[in-house]
Each structure stands twice: as C-alpha cells, then as structure tokens.
Amino acid sequence: MTIESMAQFEELRSQAGARHEGSEGEILVCCGTGCLANGSREVAESLSKELRDRNINGRIIKTTGCHGFCERGPLVAFVPAGVLYTKVKPATVPEVVEKTIEKGEIIQRLLYKNPANGEKIEQYSEIPFYKNQKRIAMRNIGEIDPTDILDAVARGAYEGLAKALFEMSPEEVLEQVEISGLRGRGGAGFNTGRKWRSCRDAEGDRRFVICNGDEGDPGAFKDRSIMEGDPHSVIEGMILGAYAVGAHEGYIYVRDEYPLAITNLQTAIEQAHAFGMLGENIFGSGFDFEIRISRGGGAFVCGESSALMQSIAGKVGEPRAKYIHSTDKGLFDLPTVLNNVETWATVGAIISNGGEWFAAMGTEKSKGTKAFSLVGKVKNTGLIELEMGTTLRHIIFDIGGGVLKDRPFKAVQTGGPSGGCLPESMLDEPVDYEGLTAAGSMMGSGGMIVMDDRTCMVDVARYFLNFLVEESCGKCTPCREGLKQLLHLFDDLVEGRGTEETIENIERTCAAMKLGSLCELGKSAPNPVLSTLRYFRSEYEAHVRDKACPAGICRELTAYRILPESCDGCHACTRVCPVGCISGDRKELHVIDHEACISCGACFDVCPQQAIVTFPKIELALKEVQ
Amino acid sequence: MEHHAVDLSQTDEILSKYPAEEASLIQVLQDVQRSYRFLPADALVRVADTLQVPLAKVFSVSTFYKAFALEPQGETIIKICMGTACHIRGAGQLVEELQRKLGVGPDETTDDMKFTVKTVNCVGACAMAPVMIVGDSYHGAAKPARIEKYLGLGEAENDN
Ligand SMILES: Cc1cc2nc3c(=O)[nH]c(=O)nc-3n(C[C@H](O)[C@H](O)[C@H](O)COP(=O)(O)O)c2cc1C
Ligand code: SF4
Ligand code: SF4
Numbered sequence: 001m002t003i004e005s006m007a008q009f010e011e012l013r014s015q016a017g018a019r020h021e022g023s024e025g026e027i028l029v030c031c032g033t034g035c036l037a038n039g040s041r042e043v044a045e046s047l048s049k050e051l052r053d054r055n056i057n058g059r060i061i062k063t064t065g066c067h068g069f070c071e072r073g074p075l076v077a078f079v080p081a082g083v084l085y086t087k088v089k090p091a092t093v094p095e096v097v098e099k100t101i102e103k104g105e106i107i108q109r110l111l112y113k114n115p116a117n118g119e120k121i122e123q124y125s126e127i128p129f130y131k132n133q134k135r136i137a138m139r140n141i142g143e144i145d146p147t148d149i150l151d152a153v154a155r156g157a158y159e160g161l162a163k164a165l166f167e168m169s170p171e172e173v174l175e176q177v178e179i180s181g182l183r184g185r186g187g188a189g190f191n192t193g194r195k196w197r198s199c200r201d202a203e204g205d206r207r208f209v210i211c212n213g214d215e216g217d218p219g220a221f222k223d224r225s226i227m228e229g230d231p232h233s234v235i236e237g238m239i240l241g242a243y244a245v246g247a248h249e250g251y252i253y254v255r256d257e258y259p260l261a262i263t264n265l266q267t268a269i270e271q272a273h274a275f276g277m278l279g280e281n282i283f284g285s286g287f288d289f290e291i292r293i294s295r296g297g298g299a300f301v302c303g304e305s306s307a308l309m310q311s312i313a314g315k316v317g318e319p320r321a322k323y324i325h326s327t328d329k330g331l332f333d334l335p336t337v338l339n340n341v342e343t344w345a346t347v348g349a350i351i352s353n354g355g356e357w358f359a360a361m362g363t364e365k366s367k368g369t370k371a372f373s374l375v376g377k378v379k380n381t382g383l384i385e386l387e388m389g390t391t392l393r394h395i396i397f398d399i400g401g402g403v404l405k406d407r408p409f410k411a412v413q414t415g416g417p418s419g420g421c422l423p424e425s426m427l428d429e430p431v432d433y434e435g436l437t438a439a440g441s442m443m444g445s446g447g448m449i450v451m452d453d454r455t456c457m458v459d460v461a462r463y464f465l466n467f468l469v470e471e472s473c474g475k476c477t478p479c480r481e482g483l484k485q486l487l488h489l490f491d492d493l494v495e496g497r498g499t500e501e502t503i504e505n506i507e508r509t510c511a512a513m514k515l516g517s518l519c520e521l522g523k524s525a526p527n528p529v530l531s532t533l534r535y536f537r538s539e540y541e542a543h544v545r546d547k548a549c550p551a552g553i554c555r556e557l558t559a560y561r562i563l564p565e566s567c568d569g570c571h572a573c574t575r576v577c578p579v580g581c582i583s584g585d586r587k588e589l590h591v592i593d594h595e596a597c598i599s600c601g602a603c604f605d606v607c608p609q610q611a612i613v614t615f616p617k618i619e620l621a622l623k624e625v626q
Numbered sequence: 627m628e629h630h631a632v633d634l635s636q637t638d639e640i641l642s643k644y645p646a647e648e649a650s651l652i653q654v655l656q657d658v659q660r661s662y663r664f665l666p667a668d669a670l671v672r673v674a675d676t677l678q679v680p681l682a683k684v685f686s687v688s689t690f691y692k693a694f695a696l697e698p699q700g701e702t703i704i705k706i707c708m709g710t711a712c713h714i715r716g717a718g719q720l721v722e723e724l725q726r727k728l729g730v731g732p733d734e735t736t737d738d739m740k741f742t743v744k745t746v747n748c749v750g751a752c753a754m755a756p757v758m759i760v761g762d763s764y765h766g767a768a769k770p771a772r773i774e775k776y777l778g779l780g781e782a783e784n785d786n
C-alpha cells in the first residue's frame with residue numbers, strides 16, 4: 001500500500017499489529033552475534049521443528065537482535081508471559097516445548113539466578129540487569145525481528161517520520177532536536193541540533209548525511225547491536241536528519257568486522273523502499289532520500305570524521321586539520337552531517353515524543369539516556385541503556401552484579417583508546433560527558449571495561465599504546481613517532497629496565513603529543529597513560545623501584561609458586577600448563593619448576609584451592625646470589 | 627613479493643558492477659579480496675586501469691586497510707580478538723597456544739595453506755571475551771586447551 005497521509009500510516013500500523021492477532025504468544029530467541037556464537041540459531045531451528053512435530057500451532061517464533069544479556073545466552077523469552085530462559089541449548093528444546101509450552105510449567109533450572117542472593121528470577125523485567133534500564137536508542141532491540149519491517153512498525157518505528165512528513169516543517173524537526181539537547185553518542189558529545197543547523201545553513205545545493213558505524217573502540221559494541229537488532233531506528237533517524245538539513249543522499253559506514261549488521265541494514269533499506277519510506281517522494285511529501293552502505297576496510301582511524309569521509313570517497317583514511325568543518329566541506333567537499341549510530345537511533349523517538357520529553361531526562365548538560373557495553377571482569381556482561389547521570393557504582397555493582405569471582409575492584413576503563421581508567425574513589429561520580437572528562441577519561445563509544453586486582457595498570461596503558469601504534473595513520477610526526485617512543489618506554493617498565501627518568505620521559509612525550517598531533521587520535525592517545533599515572537602511580541613506581549608487578553601480570557617481573565598448605569594435589573594446574581613445568585602426584589603437593597615456567601598464569605586461573613600465588617621474580621635471583 | 631598468476635575474468639566481472647571512478651576503489655578491492663582471498667598484483671593493475679586511479683594510489687589503499695592482504699591467505703582464517711575486554715581475559719594465551727599448535731604467529735599462514743592467523747581489535751562480542759573466530763564460527767570464552775577442538779570442528783559450540 002502507498003502511504004500518503006497520517007491516516008494511511010496508522011492503518012499500516014494497525015494492520016502490522018493485527019498480523020498476529022489470535023496467536024497464543026511469541027517466543028523470542030535472541031540471535032545477536034553473542035547468542036549466535038552460543039548456538040541460538042540451532043535453538044530457534046529446533047524450536048520450529050519441535051512445534052511442527054507436535055502439531056502446536058498459534059505460537060510465533062521470532063529471532064531478534066541482541067537482548068543485551070550476552071553472557072547468559074542463548075536467551076529465550078516468552079511473550080506475553082514475560083518469562084526468560086537463559087543458556088538454552090538445542091538439546092533442551094524438546095523439554096522446553098513439552099513442559100513450558102504444552103503444560104505451562106516453568107523449568108527452574110533455566111531461569112536466571114540472582115548471584116546476590118541465589119534466588120531464581122522468573123520475570124524478564126524483574127532481573128536487576130533489565131529492571132534498572134531505560135531504553136530509548138535500544139527501544140525495540142530484542143523485541144522485534146530486525147528483518148521484518150512490519151514488526152518494527154507495529155512497535156512504533158517510522159512514527160516519528162510520519163509525524164515529521166505529515167505535520168512538521170524541516171525547521172520544526174530541527175527545533176525539536178535542538179530542544180532535546182541531544183549530544184553526539186560517538187565520543188566527543190557535540191550538540192546534534194547545532195551541527196545540523198550549521199549544515200543546513202551552509203552554502204550549496206547538494207549535501208549528505210552519514211551514519212558512523214565504524215565503532216572502533218575495543219570493548220564497545222552498542223552500535224553493532226543497534227544496527228543488527230533495530231536497523232530501522234537508524235534509517236528513520238537519518239531520513240529525519242536529511243529532511244531537517246535538506247540532504248537527499250545518505251551513507252552508512254559500517255565496520256568490516258560486522259557482517260550481520262551489514263546484512264540486516266541492507267534488508268531494512270530494501271524493505272523501507274518497498275513501503276515508500278526511502279526513495280523518491282517519501283510518503284507523498286515530495287521529499288526524496290536514498291541511503292547507501294559503505295563497508296569500512298578495517299582501520300580504527302576511519303572512525304574519525306574527516307578520515308571516514310576520505311574512506312567513503314575511496315581514499316586512504318587520513319584525517320585533516322579540525323579548522324575545516326565537515327558541515328561546510330565534508331564528503332566530496334560538500335556540506336555533511338556525520339552522526340553516530342546511537343545518535344541517529346535516538347532521533348525518531350525524540351520526534352515522536354517531543355524534544356522536551358528527552359530533555360527532561362539526564363543531567364544538566366547531558367540529556368537523555370546512554371548505551372553502554374559492560375564488559376571485562378564483571379559478573380553480568382552485556383549491553384545496557386541508562387539515564388545519563390547514573391553512578392559508576394550503580395552500573396558496575398547493581399546492574400553488573402559486581403566483580404567476577406568477587407575479587408577486589410581496581411578500575412573501570414571508559415572511552416576506549418582515547419579514554420582512561422578510573423579508580424574506586426571515582427565510583428560515586430555520575431556518568432555524563434563533563435564528569436568523565438573532568439576525571440581524566442571520556443564517554444567515547446560507551447565501552448566500560450571493569451578491571452580487578454589481577455589487572456596491571458601499566459600493562460593496560462601499554463596495551464592501548466600498542467593498539468594505537470598499529471592504528472595511527474602515520475600522517476603527522478608527533479602521533480606516529482610519539483606512540484613508538486612511548487611503547488619503547490613502556491617496554492622498559494614492564495621488562496624491569498625502568499627508572500625514574502623513564503616515567504619523566506613518558507610524561508614529556510605525552511605532553512608533546514597532546515600539543516602537536518593533528519587529529520584527536522594522537523591528541524587523546526596519552527589519556528590511558530596519564531589517567532593511570534594519575535590514579536595508580538604507586539603501581540608504576542613498584543615496576544621501577546622494586547622491579548615488581550603488584551598485580552602479578554607483567555611476565556618478566558612475575559614468578560608463580562604453590563602454597564604447600566593449600567594444595568590438595570588435584571592436578572588441575574598440570575593439565576593447563578602449556579610448558580608442562582608443574583609436577584606432583586595426584587593428591588600430593590605440586591611444585592612449579594621456575595626455570596621452565598613462562599609466567600603465563602594459566603595455572604593461577606584454574607586452581608580451585610587458590611593455592612597458586614605470584615611473587616616478584618627478582619626474589620628468585622636474590623636467592624641464588626645468597 | 628612473489629608473482630601469482632590469476633584469472634582476471636573475476637576482476638573484470640567485479641569491475642563491471644561499479645561506476646568507473648575512484649570512489650568505487652575500496653568496494654571493488656573488497657570484492658576482489660573476497661573472490662581471490664587476497665589482492666593479486668595483476669588484479670590491482672587492472673583495477674587501476676579501469677578506475678583510472680594511479681597504481682601507486684591503489685597500492686597505498688591496499689596496504690592501509692587491514693581487510694586487504696597482498697599474499698595468498700590460508701583456506702581458513704583464524705581471528706583472535708585482541709580488544710581490551712579480550713586482552714584482560716587472556717587473549718594473549720590463545721595466540722601463544724596457536725603458535726605452539728600451528729607453528730605460526732599473527733599474519734602468518736601455515737605451510738600447507740590451511741590456516742592464516744590474524745589478530746583483530748574487537749569483533750563486538752566483548753561480553754563473551756576472549757573471542758576466537760575460526761572461519762565464520764565465533765567461539766566465546768575461548769580457552770587455550772580447546773583450540774584443537776575449535777580448529778577441528780570449525781563450528782559453534784557451547785562453552786559454558
Ligand atoms: C580516532 C577516532 C576514532 C573515532 N571513532 C569513532 C567511531 O568508531 N564511531 C563514532 O561514532 N565516532 C567516532 N569518532 C568520533 C567522530 O569523529 C565523530 O565525532 C562522530 O562520529 C560524530 O557523531 P556524533 O556527534 O553523533 O557523536 C572517532 C574519533 C576519533 C578521533
Ligand atoms: S590446581 Fe591448585 S590444588 Fe590443584 S594441584 Fe595445582 S596447585 Fe594444587
Ligand atoms: S605460569 Fe604458566 S608456565 Fe608457569 S607454572 Fe603456571 S602454567 Fe606453568
């Protein structure tokens with residue numbers, strides 16, 4: 001059907017909603033990348049087969065995008081009952097069909113167990129991981145089948161678009177975004193309305209809108225989940241943005257590592273064409289807009305705005321100086337709006353509900369909600385969306401369930417390679433753009449990596465330098481050479497050659513890079529180093545002064561031994577040691593041969609008695625001298 | 627660099643699907659890479675001629691982006707995620723174990739051309755860190771002791 005009026009759109013929506021009328025409910029199987037890796041496709045297939053074999057009709061099996069609770073996948077949810085099963089295996093499916101679907105019984109074993117009190121939780125919405133969230137950008141993820149546009153429409157997709165095209169002028173759309181106070185979700189937090197207005201006011205008749213789906217920050221995967229799980233939210237946002245600024249061409253730049261996102265976006269674009277939401281004369285309004293997908297080539301720097309535009313133009317992704325604004329001269333030197341995936345995904349909801357609605361949430365300067373990926377040494381890893389201003393403690397301990405194996409919390413890393421590591425003393429800080437920057441970190445792409453006492457902060461800083469040495473585009477000297485020098489200096493630290501001067505040289509190099517680098521990659525590269533120096537200086541000093549790694553991670557400085565009083569001779573360590581340097585008979589004390597040990601820590605991680613401990617390697621040398 | 631003779635009809639077919647302009651370069655190279663599993667030198671020359679882009683530019687793009695390889699790759703690509711979440715959950719041990727098992731490190735290919743090992747920076751499955759991808763199969767919470775299984779089966783399995 002062609003849609004040329006609000007009434008026709010409403011009609012489409014009610015038809016979409018009525019498709020499953022009379023059904024006895026839906027079974028949602030999460031098929032995000034995480035759950036797929038755990039075999040959720042097989043779970044969905046055996047569910048269909050089992051229902052067919054038993055002649056059960058009236059149930060709809062829906063494969064959805066990521067529910068966020070990746071750690072517990074494959075996830076299966078029952079609607080309208082609201083029950084969630086975790087870690088469902090294909091082999092369990094017959095039991096699920098027989099007990100839960102045929103008899104309405106709940107299988108206790110498959111319910112989520114609250115690690116805080118050991119209680120089983122039946123209802124999806126009561127699980128602390130979900131209960132504390134507020135989802136706007138991710139409003140439909142996990143609820144809809146991302147490959148079925150009508151399913152999205154039934155849940156409100158394109159409602160904002162219909163409202164805009166039938167009832168609002170481009171100026172009014174822009175005003176609502178300005179009122180909302182929305183800021184970019186890709187890192188720097190630039191005001192979205194202001195960016196759009198600059199582009200709209202720029203000279204020229206051809207302009208572009210671009211979606212940044214490069215998501216290069218390691219540890220962040222919110223954009224992947226949005227593109228995979230609700231591609232329509234991104235497309236709707238882009239059409240609205242294009243309408244507001246007067247663009248007729250759009251690009252979505254997607255990382256090469258995200259094949260499923262590309263497939264689902266392509267399907268969504270085709271379907272949107274078929275229903276007249278893309279192409280010529282959208283909804284009969286006279287407005288035309290097309291979206292093309294551009295696959296990235298696997299370069300972190302291409303997430304940077306000017307490098308990304310070079311890359312779409314088929315060139316090497318080298319950034320240019322900041323004083324040229326891409327809203328004036330962007331893609332092909334024409335006025336361009338570039339926004340992050342999550343930013344675009346939020347726009348449709350803002351137009352539907354009004355800018356004031358969005359601005360009522362969050363903190364004074366950071367409005368609305370923000371998606372985070374909570375990963376690392378935390379119990380509940382996954383994807384969450386929360387109101388801005390939530391404290392780190394609430395995120396890590398209430399939603400994340402605390403540190404894995406109840407080990408002591410050491411730091412949380414935010415903002416990827418441009419961000420920093422925040423210590424325990426910062427946990428009560430509200431999370432917003434200004435707060436994180438003042439603390440020496442960054443919002444970045446919303447990756448939050450929790451670290452425990454078995455994480456060495458010198459090693460973490462070195463890790464990011466190593467990452468950036470590979471990823472620096474090499475165009476400017478401070479970044480290209482500065483990173484290499486910093487990495488050398490850190491190699492000295494982790495291998496026991498560091499002196500006081502090493503730390504001074506590190507600080508001086510960082511200062512030079514901040515001043516002299518061309519783009520934000522180089523300017524912000526010192527952040528992981530400076531934030532760890534600021535909060536964990538004593539750890540650096542231990543590497544220098546005592547030639548010791550307090551976390552027991554830096555291999556050149558660390559040795560392992562077995563506590564005789566704790567070892568029960570279970571053999572677990574001998575099985576995992578890659579060099580076979582642990583000896584001992586079953587039920588007898590085991591010992592590590594220090595000469596052969598490569599300090600990999602594999603045995604430490606598996607010992608059920610916690611009988612394996614680290615100590616500074618230098619003590620071995622001292623003993624020999626005596 | 628060794629010279630590898632290839633059939634260029636695949637390259638021509640790919641080129642015919644895109645407008646002959648510089649903006650098509652990366653998309654074309656991606657298809658060429660997919661089709662030959664690397665970028666053969668002769669194909670690069672053909673791409674440069676057809677798109678009217680200097681060969682030096684084609685070469686610079688081919689070396690800038692990690693998705694491209696100038697040498698033939700193994701039948702199966704093994705990717706180990708070295709993103710932050712995977713790093714702190716022991717991704718390094720996976721690389722070492724692969725080195726021991728296959729005798730090759732990152733960006734190297736086994737002599738029998740079966741496997742190429744690559745390290746990547748985050749594949750967006752961080753919640754299941756550390757992650758190892760064999761061909762198209764993702765393995766979450768990957769353990770060094772299970773590497774043979776991942777390589778042999780090459781299919782997703784539940785690790786929990
Ligand atoms: C080195 C570097 C990498 C970046 N990577 C990304 C990225 O992967 N995704 C993203 O949305 N923004 C990234 N950015 C920020 C972009 O340059 C740009 O500010 C952003 O896409 C604008 O969208 P927003 O205003 O909606 O956040 C990166 C910036 C730098 C300097
Ligand atoms: S794993 Fe621990 S308890 Fe078991 S033999 Fe090794 S050191 Fe002893
Ligand atoms: S650290 Fe590694 S090499 Fe050393 S004893 Fe433990 S498992 Fe063996």
Ligand code: FES
Pocket residue numbers: 218219220707708709710711712713747748749750751752753755756757
């Ligand atoms: S850090 Fe390995 S998947 Fe993200």
